[in-house]
Amino acid sequence: MSDRKDFTKQQQLRHEESVSIDQQIARLEEDVRRLKIDFDIYFNGGSKRPPYEARGRVEAQIKKLSDKRNLTYSQRYLLNSIISRYNSYKDLWRRIMKARNEPFF
Numbered sequence: 001m002s003d004r005k006d007f008t009k010q011q012q013l014r015h016e017e018s019v020s021i022d023q024q025i026a027r028l029e030e031d032v033r034r035l036k037i038d039f040d041i042y043f044n045g046g047s048k049r050p051p052y053e054a055r056g057r058v059e060a061q062i063k064k065l066s067d068k069r070n071l072t073y074s075q076r077y078l079l080n081s082i083i084s085r086y087n088s089y090k091d092l093w094r095r096i097m098k099a100r101n102e103p104f105f
Contacts, residue, residue: 021071025079028061032086039093050097058086 035058038051065071065079097103 021065021068021075024061024065025075025082028058028065028079029082031058031061032082032089035086036089039089043096050102055090062086 031054035051035054038047038054041047042050062083066083071079
């Protein structure tokens with residue numbers, strides 16, 4: 001009976017961890033969307049400084065989530081699609097900054 005309780009407890013912990021990872025992925029997706037908006041505002045003259053701090057936070061989140069080994073296939077797929085979208089945006093921002101002769105870190 002004790003083994004069954006331990007197994008049920010392990011399943012519950014995995015489910016809670018999965019929900020937490022889903023929340024982190026959803027937050028990352030929202031942060032990438034906000035970062036795109038922040039760069040659009042910067043490129044259109046609404047902000048004097050590029051949002052480098054926000055970009056650093058997004059990259060830290062990506063690294064943290066990418067290092068997790070316990071992602072399900074669907075979570076890994078969603079994370080990879082968000083990372084791909086972010087990399088496309090990053091390349092676009094780099095090209096725009098280069099065209100404006102501004103440094104891009």
